[in-house]
Structures are given as structure tokens and as C-alpha cells.
Amino acid sequence: MFNKILIANRGEIACRVAATARRMAIKTVAVYSDADANAKHVSVCDEAVYIGGSAPKDSYLRWQNIIAAAQATGAQAIHPGYGFLSENEEFARACLDAGLVFIGPPSSAILAMGLKAESKRLMGLAGVPLVPGYHGADQDPALLQREADAIGYPVLIKASAGGGGKGMRVVANAADFASALASCRREAINSFGNDAVLIEKYVQRPRHIEIQVFGDTLGNYVYLFERDCSVQRRHQKVLEEAPAPGMTPALRQQMGEAAVAAAQAVNYVGAGTVEFIVEQRPDGSMDFFFMEMNTRLQVEHPVTEAITGQDLVEWQLRVAAGEALPLRQDQLKITGHAIEARICAENPDNNFMPATGTLQVYGLPACVTFERSNGGVRVDSGVREGDAISPFYDSMLAKLIVHGDSREQALSRLDTALAQTHIVGLNTNVQFLRHVVQSRSFVQADLDTGLIPREEAVLFKQEKVGLSLAVASVIAHTLQQERCAQAQLAERAGWLDPWARRDGWRSHGPSTRRFDYAFQGQVHIVQLTTLHDGALQLAVAGEVGGFSFVPLTQGIDVRFAARRQIVSVYRKDAVAHVFTAQGATEIIAIDALAHAGDSQVEGGRLTAPMPGKVVSFAVKAGDKVSKGQPLAVMDAMKMEHTIAAPMDGVVAELLYAPGDQVVEGAELLKLVAQ
Template identity: 50%
Template structure:
């Protein structure tokens, strides 16, 4: 076994790899960008080295800089984690040239599976089931349209070099094919530098099921059962579980055998995942991920094996520790991905400082993988995942119960998150029954993505108690700073003007001895040692999590998150200018395209600016028919949330009349 390991990644996966390496007695070396100087993964390693600016292309994707750092640090091996350079064969080659062990598959295997088209051609020769479609080299639009018609609509267009749903379009009719093809190619070129696509039959209600495979340099290959990853939003996974609910033993064995055959066909070594789509009794090869997957912990929970340890041992030349027949399947595990994103804004990433980030304690049933702590900043430059909650139980129902409790024990304040969405998914009857398909979240959007609505009176009363308690804790023992409403010879009334962005909710508070009176209800609150609050309302006690940060109260109560804002007396008056006369950046991001010029007439819904942030592409459109008065951004420019990108003048119709 090598003695030193450089982890060429960041966040929770870097922390997770370091944990196993330390247990094995391997010294860990972290790398970090300027934005990550104080990140958790830096603290988790034995040593840490800077590798460049915040932008990933200048740091975590800089092969030369990482190899140079590995040489300086004396690293004998490099683990790429997932994402970034993990599936880049040039990185594997660079490691080999530098005499450094690459903890991953051979570069040739990555190249073979890196292209969806070539991977499918290889699988076809290996008799692994494929969806009907076209995976060849011809790319002229007329030919691809003919192939789509041959397959039969609906079809899906996919980027050959794609992943994560980028460069993918579902087409329902021949009339829509040309437009969808152009859009898919543009996104593929922007995301991967390769605009080639393939065309396949689109399954109406597919399940996304993947099989974990492992191979060594001694000719051994096994699978560690399957994971169901069908709970997705915008083709990106949200919850995963193992084993797949409702899968027959015959299907399980067939998928496992096909996955092992696929790994052997490409001469695979290390951890990999064969992804399938399944409908009814049929399953079809989708792609191979030539790395460790984000959702690998659910496989670890049901088998009892540490897959990172397997990776390190295989990379060091050791054989797999067990044969296929000795791999157990114990109980059920579910993983939830906690993201800094706003489901109510089409899952737009949310950036900023984590005023509070609390997860439940780990136990035999609950595991938390994270790279964040309270006070950290969620950066525009990287993926928006805050943590993974992994829960295990002897049955699926038990695992679901543990997950529900674990989610209720989380608090995210300072940025928006999908925490409440995860809770609604886990509680949904269809998910509880098992066997959902990939369209589940979109189909149930009215239930799953609905806002909380107006806060009920109980929540407002608890929010008021939380504010009083938090303010008292913040002011300490100084009577001049106290805002506890205790005055001599009078009983003052304080009105807390809560708003939720759509409406106002005034709540009156008066002091009543050692308690407070909220309207006509009596309440009290006290801080607990773990930072939560114990609140009593009309004699009924409950424990809540509350954070007051820059006049925003984040209240986590009974598994629900409420974000209520109080007026800031020092804030400047709001700008009442009508927002229809300008296009502003919805989040901080990088401008990649500006497709409009000054004095140009535009129509409502026309794409004007393309913005990228946290692996997400935002196509910003004109809010109304208008004429562009000024363009205030350029490709390659970093912009902040709320920054004006395009200003409009008179409406297009008026401009035309004026010209006449």
C-alpha cells in the first residue's frame, strides 16, 4: 500500500476519502483553491496545498498544477474523487507519466466509455441490451431527423459527451426535432466542447437503475447490487436507494451479470457504475460512469464494505477482497442529496454564507457526508450540494423512517435549500410505495414543489418567541442593549412586522412576568445547549431551530422551514422602479453569451443573455417586447445577483411607429 495520497477534489467527497485513508494509515494531502482556503476538506487532511484561483478551470481542473503539487508534496497516489478530473483520461495519463498511481480505471477504459456513442457500440457487441436508436458518427440534421422517425417519437436527443442532463432534449414530434436538435447541440458545445449527439427511443415512465461494479488487475470482476436513482429533477438525481424496490431476483441477477460483462468488455479496473433505464421487465444500457458515484454510500450500507478502501487496495495492486458469492445484501439504504438551491425558482442554485448548518448526529442508522459547516460560504464556482444524508434500516420502511427523522433534524439558514422538498418526497405515498419513475417529481410538482403558503398563527407566535429569545441571547447581560420589553410602570407593546416576500404578518408582543404574551396567547422560550430553542405556547412545549441573520429569521419547526424577514431600520428605501425595464442577474454567475445588441428590437421570451453558475445554465429572456437601450455585460464577465445586464427603452411597437 502506498503511504501518501493526494485527493484532487474538494467538499464532502474529499473529506470522505480522507476518512478512509486515515483509518488505513495513509497520509492525506488536500488541494484547495483560493475560495476554499478555510474549507472543511482542507482541515480534514494531514497537509494541504493551494492550487490556484477560485474558478475550477484554474484550480481543480488544472492538470499541470495538480501534478506539480503532487510532486512537491511527495504524493505516491492521487484519488480524483468524482466530478472535476475523475473521468478525464488525460489526467490518468499525466499521473502515469509522472510515476504517480491514479486511483481509478485505465485511461483506455475511460476513453472507451467516455463517449456515449462508442460505449453503446461496444455494449452492442457484448450483447448488453440497448434502447433502439442511432449512435453513429453521421451528424447532419436531415439524417438525424430520419433516424428519429425510424425509431419513432417520442425520442430523446443526448450529447455524446454529456452528463447531468445537459445537452439532452425530449422531442415529441417531427415538427419539433430541428429546434430541439439545435438547442441540444448548443448546450453540448458550451458544456463539453463537443456538439455531437445521439438519438434514442424515449421511454415514457422509465426507472433509472444503476449497478455498482468493481474489478481488479488480477482478472476479477464483481457487482455489489443495484441502486434506484429514479427520484430526479431536470435529469439530476435527488434521492437514491439500494436495493431497487420491487425488482425481482431474476431482474437483479440479469442486471448484475450484464454490468459485469460490460466492465470486463472494456478491461475495467476499480470502481465503476453501469447505468440502465428500465421499464416493465426490460432494461437497457444507458452509460458507464468510470469513477466512484455520489450515491456509493447506500451500497456501502447494504454490503458493509468500504468502497474507497477497495479503490485504494485495487490501485495498489491487491485483488478484490471477496468473490461474488460472498457479497451480502443486508437491509435497505436511502440517500438524500441536500442542495443549496431554490425549488420554487426552478432549482436555481443559492449562494452565500451559511448562517447555520445543522445536521443530525451520526449513528448506526444515520450517516452524514458533508464538506460544509456553519459560517462557510456556498460559492458560485462549485456544485451546490451541501451534504448527503444516508439512512439504513432492516427494511425499506425502517430506512424511510430514519430518513424522515434525519431530515427533520437538519437546518439550513443563510441560503435557500431543497430540505423541505426532500421531506415531502420521502413522505409522499408514491415514493413510500416504491418503484417510482424518473418523471415522478415533475409529475407531482403541484404537491412536491408547492410553497408553504402563509404561515399559520402557531408558526408566527413561535417565530415571535424565537426573535425575543435570540435577541436576549445576543445582548447578554447589558441592560442598555436589552430589548425584552421590561419597563418600569408601563407595559410596552412591540409589533414584529414579519414578511415572507409576498405578504406581511404583524405580531404584537408584550412582556408578562417572565413570559411573553403573543396576541392573546402566553409563551416562553429558552436556549438549549445544542443551539436549538425550547418554546412553550399556551403551556405546550416544542423544540425548534431558529436563526436570525441580517433581519431574516429562519425557523425550522416540525420538519418545515419558514423564512420570515423583519424590517431593517437602517436599510435604504426600496427601489420602486418597475423591473420590466431591465434584465437582471437572478444569481451570481459567469456570462457565457450575449445574444443581443443595443438598439435591437426584442420580443417577450427571447433569449438575451446566457449565464452559468454552479454547473447550471440560465437562459435569461426579455420580460416584454422592447428595444434594447444598453447592454451592461460581456461574455466572460462575472456578475452579481441583481446586477443589471440589459436595459430597455421604448417598446418594440412604439419604436417601429417612431421609425415610420
Template identity: 55%
Template sequence: MFDKILIANRGEIACRVIRTARRLGIRTVAVYSDADASARHVRMADEALRIGPAPARESYLSITAILDAALRSGAQAVHPGYGFLSENADFAEACAAAGLVFIGPPAAAIRAMGSKSAAKALMEKAGVPLVPGYHGEVQDPNLLAAKAAAIGFPVLIKASAGGGGKGIRIVTQADDFSAALASCKRESAASFGDERVLVERYLQQPRHIEVQVFADRFGNVVHLFERDCSVQRRHQKVLEEAPAPGMTPERRAAMGAAAVEAARAIGYVGAGTVEFICEPDGRFYFMEMNTRLQVEHPVTEMITGLDLVEWQLRVAADEPLPLAQEQISLRGHAIEARVYAEDPSRGFLPATGTLSHLQTPAEGVHVRIDSGIEEGDAITPHYDPMIAKLIVWDETRERALARMLQSLGSYRIVGVGNNVEFLSRLVACPAFTAAALDTGLIERERDYLFPASSEAPIEVFLLAALARLLRERHEGRDAHSLWAARDGWRLTGAARRVLVYRHDDREERVLVTYEAGGYRLECGGRSVQACGELGPRDELRAVFDGSRLNATVVVARERRHVFLHGRCWVLAAVDPLVRRAQGREAGGGLAAPMPGKVVALLATPGAPVERGAPLLVLEAMKMEHTIAAPAAGTVKAFRFGVGDQVSDGAELLDFEVAPA
């Protein structure tokens, strides 16, 4: 076994590898960019070396910088994690040439699966079923359009070197093919340095099921059962679970055998995932093979009781697989939810900011959290905006669902937009609980998953007021002065005051009367006798008219984040004497929804455009976002050119609405 390894990655996967390495007595070396100088994986590792500035191409994607760090550190092996260079055959070869063990498959296997087109040709020879489509090397747009027409719409355009949901477009009619192809090629080139694509029949209501495989250098290949990854947004996974609901023993055996055959066909070694797309009648087709550990590997670990990173390390150290196929068993059900800094209501746009407050569910046998983020850390536009992976396990799917809902309800995130409430709705969605799974579930269930904004209940305003009063009382006690006490005592009788809070456009006044042992709070026609206690992490144990209510109230400047019953209500504290302006004046521009780079200008200044017409394409976090015309009108001028970096909220162009 190795004495020291370097982890050529960042965030939660780097922390994940460090935990296993530490358990096995292996020293770890972290690498970091300037943006990650104080990141959690840097703090956790035994050593850490700088590899460059924030942009990934100049740091985490720099083979030269990473190899230099590995050699300087004296590491014997390099673990690539996932993403970045994990599926880069040149990197695997460069490690070997430098005398370093690459903790992953051989370069030849990576190359065989690195091109989706070449991989499908190999799988066809191995007898693994394929989706009908064009997987050739010729990339002439006219040929691709002709192939799409022959396949029949709808079709899927997919980056040949793609992964992670990037470089994918669904085209429903021939007229849209050319624009979708150009957009897909741009995103593919930006994300993978390769603009080649393949075209396939787009399956209606398919399930995305993948099989975890492992192989060693002695010819042993096993599978560790399947995972269902059907619940996706923008072709990226949101929830994963193992085993796949409704999977019969016969189909599990068939898919497992096909996955093992796929691994054997390319002389695979190490951890890999064979992804299948499945039709409602049970037919399954090879989609791609990921030649690395997957983000969702924890659900497999939870149902098998195995540490897949440990298996990677042992196989890379030339040990045989720890278990044979018949020794691997499955128990219970596991679900993983990806907690992201993003705004589901705005098309899941990534969010940035500093995690000023972060509380997570308690970990244990049933609950696991994999994260590279701690309170005080920043989510930057440079890398994937994942905050954590929340994984739960229980004996049955129903019990695992209940645990997931409970755990999501325990999350407290302040400082950056996030998808926790969306995940709670998704887990509770009747279609998901009934296991009616396919890749279109989120879009199909939009009415349930994206409800109209609701009014905050009166309890939220009462809790915000009580938390403030309890903080004032505590601060007064700490001041060690009778004059600083904030207990409402008055010589002439009970003191009264008004606290004002705003939620969206609604404003509520809380009338406070100080009483012995507590307060009388009046708001929205309700009057309660209130008292309570504040915990060290802003937990509020409130008592209203003798009934206990547990919540968390976090203060962030003038805002009060009230966490109650699995939801977070954000109130603005209003000073009745100095009211702040509500809202801002509308301008004649269209603003950037997030920081990014302008990659295309799609309209001609001065020319009329229709409502919904694409005007500009912004690339952020390796994904494209199209800015569309809000109404019929004219683009007067673009304020930025192709290649320019823009900040969040920057006015991108001047737009004039056509007269009615």
C-alpha cells in the first residue's frame, strides 16, 4: 500500500479521499488554486501545495502543475477524484511517465470510453445494446442534420467527450437543429476542449440507471449493483438512489452482466460506472461508461457496506479485488440529494456568496454528509457550486424517504441561495414517492415543485420578534449595567414598542408589551403570551400561550432568516423611523443573472426582435444561459462584446420595447 498520495482535485471529493486515506494510514497531499487557499480540503490534508490561479485551466486542469506538485511532495500515487483530469488519458500517461501510480484505469481504457462515438462502436462489437443513432467521426453540420432526420425527431445531440450533463441538447423539430448544434458545440468545446458530437434517438420517459463496476489487474471484474439517477435538471442529476426501485432480480442480473462485459471489452482496471438508458418496458441501452468514481458513489457504499475509495487504492497498489461477485450483498435502501448553491425558481441558475451560517443534520448510521464546504467558506463562480451531498440509508425505501425529508428539514443555510426547499418538495412529490421515475419527472411535475410564492404565516413574524427580544435581553445581561438592561422595566408601568418586518411586499407590525417572565406579542389580529430561550446556534425554543415551537432565527444584517417546519422565510427588519426604499427603478437594460462570460451576440442592434428571441449567450460555471427578449422590441446596443467577463447584475444591453 502507498505511504503518500496526492489528490489532484478539490472540494468534497478531495475531502472524501482524505478520510479513507487517513483511516488506512496514508499521508495525503492536497493541491489548491488561489481561490482555494483556505479551502476545507487544504485544511484537512497532511500537506498542501499551490498549483496556480483561480481559473481551472491554469490550476486543476494543468497537468504540468499537478505533476510538479506530486514530484515535489514525494507522493507515490495520484488520485484524480472526478471531474477535471479524472478522465484525461494524457494525464494518466504523464503520471506513469513521471513514475507515479495513477489511481484509475489504464490510459487505453480512458481513451476507449473518452469518445462516446468510439465507445459505442466498441460496445456494439461486444454485444451490448445501443440506442439507435449516429456515432461517427464526420462532423459536417449538413451530414449531422441529415442523420437526425433519418433517425426521426426528437433527437439528442450530445458532446462526444461530454459528461456531467454538459454539452447536451434535445431537438424536437428540424428547424431548430442548426442552432442547437452550434450551441452544443460551443458548450462542449468550452467544457471539454472537444466540439465533436453524436446524434441519437431521444427516448420518451426513459430511466437513467447505472451499474457500478470494479476490476483489478488479475482479470477479476465485478459489479456492485445499480443506482437510479433518473431525477435530473438540465441533464444533471439531482437525486440518486440504490437500488433502483422496481428492479427485478432478472433485469439486475442482465444489466450487471452487460456492465461487466463492457468493462472486460476494454481491459478495464479500477472503479467505473456503466450508464444505461432504460425504456418503460424494461429494455435498456448502453449510454456511456464513466472511467472514474461517480459523484453518487456513496449510495452504493451505503447499501453494500463497502468503501469504494479503499477499493481504488488497493487495486492501484496491485492488490486483487477484496471480494468476489458472490460475496457482495445488498441491504436496505439509500438516497443521495445534491445540495447546491443555485436558484431553482430561475432555471437552477448557480449562485455565489459566503456561507455566513451553516447547520447540517446530525450524522450517524443513517445519515452521511459529504462536503468540501464549512461555515464561512465562499461559493465562487470558478467551480461547481455544490455545497454538499446528503446521503441517507434505511431498511426500506419508504423509511429512507422519511429520513431524507427529516434531514433536509434540519439544514440551515444563510448567505447563498440554495435548493434545499426544492429538494424537500421533490422528495415529497407523489410521483417520486410512488417511484414513477424518468428523466422528465421535474419538468412534468412543475406545478407541484414550483408553487406560487405563499405568504409567511403570522408565527414567522412572532418568532422573528421574540428572537430579537431574547437577544437584546442576553446582550443587556452581558453589559453588567442596570442601565444597559433591555428588560422593558419602566417606573410608570409596562413598556410597549413596535417591531416591523417585511416579507416580499407585505409588512407586519408586532406590538410588544413587556410582562413578568416574558412578553405579550400582537400581530395580524393574533395576541400571544410569549417566552423562550435562544441556543448557541440561533436555535429558538419559543413558547406561545403554553405551546412550544422550535425554530431557528438567523440574523444577517437587516434580514431575519426564520427556519420553521422545513422552510426558510426571509424577513427584512424595518426601522419605522428610517424606512428604506423598497425595490429599485427599472432601467432600459437586461441584467446578467450571474457572473459569467459573453460567448455570443445573437441579435443585430437596430433590428426588431420578437418576444422570446435569443439576444445574447452568457457562459457561467461551464454552462450556457441565453438572455431572451422580454417583449417585442429593438436592441439599441450591446454593452459588452464576445469574450468579456460580466458581473452579477451588470446591464448587458440596451433594449427598447416596441410601442403597443
């Protein structure tokens, strides 16, 4: 076994590998960029080596620097994690040439499976079912258009060297093919340095089911069952679960054996995932087709660990050290049900726009971390409270994994854990995940890759807390803060000046205190009345009722108008974030004096929603545009984002050129209303 390994990755996966290595008494070396100098993965490893600038191309993609770091620190092996260089056959080969063990498959297997067209050819020879499509080397746009027409729409354009949903477009009709192809190729060349694509029939109501496979250097292979990854946005996974709902033992064995055949066809070693697109027939039966093989550990591997009780990273390390697989196929069993939710810095209500900022609050549910436990809640995370989330890397903050005796128990446990996840400082998808978990389709396991658009009405722009509870919560928090400040003042002074009391008591009659709040785009005037006996009464938008609260160790017990709720409130300046069992919301306290003279008039500006690079402009100065018309394309967090016109108007000026880097909020162009 190895004495020391270098982890050629960052974030959650680097922390995950370090945890397993520590348990196995293996020392670890982290690598880091400028942006990651104080990152969590740096602190949890035994050593750390600086490898370059913040952009991946200047650090985590520079494999020469990573190999040099491994040699300088005496590491015997390199674990690539997932993403970055994990599926780079040149890097795997370079590790071998440098006398280092690459903890993954041989470079030949990565090469064979890395190009989707070639992998389809190999799978066809191995007898693995394939989706009808074009996987040829001729990339002439006219030929690709003819092939798509022949296959029949809708079709799926996929970057041949791609993965992670990048360089992928669904095309509904022939008229949209050319523009979709151009966009797909542009994203592919930026992400993978290769703009070759393949065209496939887009399967209607498909499920995305993948099989975890493992091989060793002694010729042994197993499959560790399946994961259902059908819930996706932008072709990227949102929720994953194991086992797949509705899976029969016969189909599981058939898919598992096909996955092993795929691995054997390329002499695979280590952890890999064979992904299948599954067609659901009207009679309830399912048919499957090979989609691709990911030649690495997957983000969603914890659900497999939960139902099998195995540590897949430990398996990787043992296999890479030349040991046999820890278990045979007949020794592997499924226990219970597991679900993983990817917690990301993004705004689901704004087309899942990635978000940047500082984690002012990063509260997680009671959980275990990087453990193999078959019960409870697990969180895999590579960030800490106070960390800055930059635009340079993937938007995933953490993975929340739950395990239960049944799918129903796992669902309940997941929703509770998400409700206990409190993140403040930037937009996240936590509440969106709760909406998905509570949706009819997910609860009833009516799964396919179109679940999110199908359930759109109950997933986006949902306000579950409501004005009354939000106001009652933030007022309770305000009063509690005032009482704490008053108590501290009295403690310092040794006595309490009766004129400094702020409890609203009057010697005769009630007293009323006014609060102004902005909630869901509207301003509300709220009145808090202290009655002569000291009782409180709250009036919110015509609703009047008794009000009281009790501070707890975790949160505040708030009672208003005969309703009781335990809430958590985090306030910074005027903005308060309220977390409840129903959901979370934001409310803003208005100080009329502080905002006197502010102007809200600002028209004709189009600004960058986040830091990134300008890819292209679709207009020029003097062009007339209509509301909703695409104006510019930005690249940020490895994804393309289209900036559209907020109104009809005329383009007055372009303020940047394609290729320019821009900061969040930078004005990209000026638009004059017609």
C-alpha cells in the first residue's frame, strides 16, 4: 500500500479522498491555486503545494506542475478526483512515465472511452445496445444536418470529448440545428479543446440510469448496482438515488453484465461508471442503450457506498496498489435506499445562473462526514463558513446524502436535512431541491430527464414562508437582539436605567411601534402594540393577533395569531434571512430616513450577472431589438449564459469586445428605449 499520495483536485472530492487516506494511515498532499490558498482541502491534507493561478488552465489543468509536486513531496501515486484531469489520458500516461501510479484506469481505457464516437463503436462490437445516431469522423456541418434530418427530430448534439452536460444541445426541428451546432461546438472547444460532435436520436421520456463498475489488475470485475440520475437541469444531475425505483432484478443483472462487458472491452482498471439512457415503454417495461462511460469516480458515488456499505475510494486505493477487488459479485448486497442532493451556488429562478459571494452562514444538518455508515445523514463538503465562492470553479458547494430502510424514509430524511441546511451570503438551490423532493413526480418515482420542466409550476418562484411568518420571525429576532443589548448594558453598568428600557411599557394605555419591510417586491407597514399588561399584539397586512417568542439554543420559538413555528433568522444590515420548516425566505427592513432621496430610476443598462468572459455579441451599435432578444453570450463557471434584452430599444453602444473578462455588475452595452 502507498505511504503518500497526491490529490490532483480540489474541493469536496479532495477532502473525501483525504479522509479515506487518513483512515488507511496514508499521508496526503494537496495542490492549490491562488483562489484556493486558504481552502478547506489544503488544511485537511498533510502537505500542500502551490501550482499556479486561479483559472484552471493556469493550475489544476497544468499536469506538469502536478507531477513535479508529487515528485518533490515523495508521493508514490496521484488521485485525480473527478473533473479537471481525471479523464485526461495524456496525464495518466505522464504519471506512468514519471514512475507514479495513476489511481484510475490505464490511459488506453481513458482514450477509448473519452471520445464518444469511438466508444460507441467499441460498445457495438462488445454487444452493448446503442442509441441510433451518427458517430462518424466527418464533421462537415452540412453532413451533420443531413444525418440529423435522417435520424428524425428531436435529436441530441453532444460534444464527442465532452461530459458534465457541457457541449450538449437538444434540437427540436431542422431550422434550429445550425445555431445549436455552432453553440455546442463553441462550448466544447472552450471546455475540452475539441469541437467534434455526435448526433443521436433524442429518446422521449428517458431515464438516466448508470452502473458502477470496478476492475482490478488481476482481471476481476464487478458491478455495484445502479444509480438513477434522471433529475437533471441543463443535462447536469441534481438528485441521484440508489437503487433505481422500478428496477427489476432481471433488468439490474442485464444492465450490470452489459456494464461489465463494456469495462472488459477496454481492459478497465479501477472505478468507472457506465451510463445508460433508459426508454420507458407504455406497458411499464424498460429498454436501455449505452450512452457513455465515465472513466473516473463519479460525484454521486456516495449513494452506492450507502446501499453497499463499501468505501469506493478505499477500493480505488487498494486496486491501484495491485490488490484484488475486496469482494466478489455474489458478496455484494443492496441494503435500503439512498438519495444524494447536490447543493450548488446558483439561482434556480434565474435559469440556474451560478452565484458567487461569501458564505456568511454555512449551517449544515447533524450529520456524519465522509463516512461509510449505512444510516442517517452524510454531508460531503469542501467549503467552510467564511469562504469566498469564486467564478473559477464548479458551483457545487456540498453533497447531502441520506440513507433509509425504504425510499419513503430516505425522502423524509432528505427533506428534513435540507430544511436544516442554512446558507446565507449567496444564492443556492437548497429550497429548489426541497420543492423537487416534495413534487408529485419525485414522490411517486415518476422519473425521467424532463421532470424539472414538467413540474415547473411547483418548482420555481415558490414562496412557502409567507409575509406573516416572515415578519413575525424578523421582529422576534429584532426584539431579542435589543433585549440582549439591554442586558449587556445593564451588566456593564451594574444596574438598569428605567429610561433605557426598550420593552414598550407605558404607565397608561398601549404603545405602538412601527416597522416597514419590503417583501416579495412590495412594501408593508407593520404595527407592534404593547398592551398595558405587557402582552404583544402584531398587525400584518390586515391580520391582527397575539405575538410572543421564546429564544432557543437553536432558533426562536415564534407564536403569532394562534400559530407556532420554530424559526432561524440571520440578519446582516437591513436584509434578514428566515428559515422555517416550510421553507426559507428573505425580508428587508426599510429605514425611511436612511433611504430618503434615493432614486430608483435606472434604464437601458445590461450588466454581467456574474464575473466571466464575453463570448460574443449578437447585435451592433444602432441595431433595433425586441424584448427578450438575445444580445450577448457570456462564459462563466464553465457554462454559457445568454444576456437578453429587457425591453424594446436601440443598441447605443457595446462597451466590451468578445474575449474580454468582466466583473459582476459590469455594464456590457447600452440600450435606449424606443
